[in-house]
Amino acid sequence: MSVLVVGSTALDSIKTPKAQHPRLLGGSASHAAVAASFFAPVKMVGIVGRDFPKRYIRLYERHGIDLAGLQVADGQTFHWAGEYEVNLNNRRTLTTELGVFETFQPVLPEGYRATPYVLLANIAPALQHHVLDQMRRPRLVVADTMDLWLNIALADLLRLLRRVDVLVLNDHEARQLTEVDNLVVAARKIHRLGPRFVIVKKGEHGAMLSGPGGWFLCPAFPLARVVDPTGAGDSFAGGLIGYLASARGGIEANLRLAMLHGAVVASFCCEGFGLTRTTKSTRSQVRERVSALRQMISLGRPVQG
Amino acid sequence: MSVLVVGSTALDSIKTPKAQHPRLLGGSASHAAVAASFFAPVKMVGIVGRDFPKRYIRLYERHGIDLAGLQVADGQTFHWAGEYEVNLNNRRTLTTELGVFETFQPVLPEGYRATPYVLLANIAPALQHHVLDQMRRPRLVVADTMDLWLNIALADLLRLLRRVDVLVLNDHEARQLTEVDNLVVAARKIHRLGPRFVIVKKGEHGAMLSGPGGWFLCPAFPLARVVDPTGAGDSFAGGLIGYLASARGGIEANLRLAMLHGAVVASFCCEGFGLTRTTKSTRSQVRERVSALRQMISLGRPVQG
Numbered sequence: 001m002s003v004l005v006v007g008s009t010a011l012d013s014i015k016t017p018k019a020q021h022p023r024l025l026g027g028s029a030s031h032a033a034v035a036a037s038f039f040a041p042v043k044m045v046g047i048v049g050r051d052f053p054k055r056y057i058r059l060y061e062r063h064g065i066d067l068a069g070l071q072v073a074d075g076q077t078f079h080w081a082g083e084y085e086v087n088l089n090n091r092r093t094l095t096t097e098l099g100v101f102e103t104f105q106p107v108l109p110e111g112y113r114a115t116p117y118v119l120l121a122n123i124a125p126a127l128q129h130h131v132l133d134q135m136r137r138p139r140l141v142v143a144d145t146m147d148l149w150l151n152i153a154l155a156d157l158l159r160l161l162r163r164v165d166v167l168v169l170n171d172h173e174a175r176q177l178t179e180v181d182n183l184v185v186a187a188r189k190i191h192r193l194g195p196r197f198v199i200v201k202k203g204e205h206g207a208m209l210s211g212p213g214g215w216f217l218c219p220a221f222p223l224a225r226v227v228d229p230t231g232a233g234d235s236f237a238g239g240l241i242g243y244l245a246s247a248r249g250g251i252e253a254n255l256r257l258a259m260l261h262g263a264v265v266a267s268f269c270c271e272g273f274g275l276t277r278t279t280k281s282t283r284s285q286v287r288e289r290v291s292a293l294r295q296m297i298s299l300g301r302p303v304q305g
Numbered sequence: 306m307s308v309l310v311v312g313s314t315a316l317d318s319i320k321t322p323k324a325q326h327p328r329l330l331g332g333s334a335s336h337a338a339v340a341a342s343f344f345a346p347v348k349m350v351g352i353v354g355r356d357f358p359k360r361y362i363r364l365y366e367r368h369g370i371d372l373a374g375l376q377v378a379d380g381q382t383f384h385w386a387g388e389y390e391v392n393l394n395n396r397r398t399l400t401t402e403l404g405v406f407e408t409f410q411p412v413l414p415e416g417y418r419a420t421p422y423v424l425l426a427n428i429a430p431a432l433q434h435h436v437l438d439q440m441r442r443p444r445l446v447v448a449d450t451m452d453l454w455l456n457i458a459l460a461d462l463l464r465l466l467r468r469v470d471v472l473v474l475n476d477h478e479a480r481q482l483t484e485v486d487n488l489v490v491a492a493r494k495i496h497r498l499g500p501r502f503v504i505v506k507k508g509e510h511g512a513m514l515s516g517p518g519g520w521f522l523c524p525a526f527p528l529a530r531v532v533d534p535t536g537a538g539d540s541f542a543g544g545l546i547g548y549l550a551s552a553r554g555g556i557e558a559n560l561r562l563a564m565l566h567g568a569v570v571a572s573f574c575c576e577g578f579g580l581t582r583t584t585k586s587t588r589s590q591v592r593e594r595v596s597a598l599r600q601m602i603s604l605g606r607p608v609q610g
Contacts (some may be wrong), residue, residue, distance in 0.1 A: 208527065297522055297602045299562050
């Protein structure tokens with residue numbers, strides 16, 4: 001079954017201590033849509049300006065992403081510039097130029113409205129609402145968010161949580177949203193705000209799922225070299241919903257394995273700048289790494305060694 | 306089979322933002338020996354002063370710990386005082402009074418020398434060597450250490466690594482020892498220093514095992530309330546070796562499950578000051594929590610929910 005992804009479509013200029021890359025393809029929807037496309041057909045909703053490079057359109061197309069919902073508007077594409085410290089967990093934003101996003105109103109093509117799996121990737125909660133308002137009874141709604149919306153659009157976000165099945169957010173955001181330091185207690189509080197499933201992302205330390213079946217502690221794939229973590233969280237959410245859309249059986253039965261698939265796509269994302277490494281990955285590389293990651297949480301006697 | 310534990314036996318004065326407790330039973334050997342005692346008979350090697358409270362001797366005895374190797378010397382028991390910040394990951398040492406530890410030379414009772422499982426808990430590497438020198442071909446040697454020895458006794462520690470099967474250390478120590486930031490690369494370098502198995506502890510984020518069978522990513526048990534993490538790492542190592550000593554089959558086949566047992570005893574440790582919560586735990590509580598933790602890394606459909 002297919003996945004609808006709404007979020008930001010951006011150009012990212014990224015600086016790390018070792019390199020800098022201007023105007024990479026970025027944005028939460030770009031990362032999430034490419035990640036989901038490894039497993040299921042994807043329909044994207046977003047907006048870009050006239051300056052948006054044609055090669056990035058072709059990149060979406062190579063991943064079979066339906067672009068009927070991608071508006072091309074007069075003006076500049078959303079541009080984000082950020083700089084990472086030696087410890088790649090610390091980054092600061094250098095520039096945020098909203099461009100065409102300033103007046104974006106997502107209008108869903110008719111063919112999008114019955115998509116069963118919906119990922120509201122990180123974007124203003126008002127826009128996430130606006131997309132949901134146009135959907136016909138989706139089977140699953142997954143939402144991601146960021147600290148910015150907790151600061152400037154909390155009421156919209158709280159209203160959104162009542163419409164969401166799975167909320168994905170990072171540890172800092174979970175603490176900020178609940179004003180609780182302990183993540184076990186924070187997750188309990190978030191359930192009371194609406195979502196049946198809460199996934200707290202912890203970067204290189206993996207992600208924790210809280211749901212009716214208890215906790216699932218999903219590891220991150222251990223990498224010997226992290227190049228650029230931008231978009232890893234979006235890739236995780238995209239891989240997760242893509243896998244769910246491709247799997248037989250209910251959400252509960254597949255969500256744990258879906259998280260491993262999300263973690264693996266996120267690991268490819270971290271191995272290159274922007275989407276450069278992710279787009280070079282193949283389905284069979286993803287499958288191999290999922291299988292390796294499963295072995296890393298298995299108690300069974302290892303096959304080799 | 307039985308476990309020999311050598312390490313520090315101390316009185317700990319611990320301050321957190323919520324409470325303070327003077328002269329608790331502490332030290333790496335105390336935590337590790339009590340943790341191991343849930344699974345196997347334990348022989349302890351250490352030293353205390355004349356001021357060491359009788360109730361703490363009785364506590365060891367209640368856990369069936371063989372104290373033939375515990376010297377009682379003229380002078381004061383090793384005393385450590387530390388203070389935790391609101392974020393319990395950050396602590397600072399207020400006082401370290403070595404007392405009788407200053408001149409400690411562990412002499413193993415004859416009945417200790419053929420113990421098959423040896424845990425060299427955190428203590429000066431010279432003393433760890435001294436204990437190993439007195440052992441007859443142990444089946445397994447596990448060693449823990451701390452940043453202090455990396456700073457002041459690195460040569461002794463490097464020599465020790467060639468005599469050790471399993472090295473347990475935390476993420477900061479792994480980085481300091483190898484001068485490598487990435488833990489995957491750091492573990493590879495540590496293998497080249499000797500140990501066949503390397504376990505990198507990451508506190509609330511669990512622990513990573515690197516060995517001939519690849520990685521095992523062991524989660525920490527998620528706690529809704531952490532009271533005092535002092536001794537959690539020692540409890541982890543003690544629970545791990547205790548479980549190994551109790552299990553049939555080889556080290557490789559049991560080490561992953563042994564880590565879960567260590568993680569569970571460490572979780573009880575964190576729920577009270579010093580050893581207060583650990584000593585109140587029962588074997589069946591440990592078993593239940595191990596079973597819950599297994600479920601939290603299992604991909605199977607949860608039993609309930």
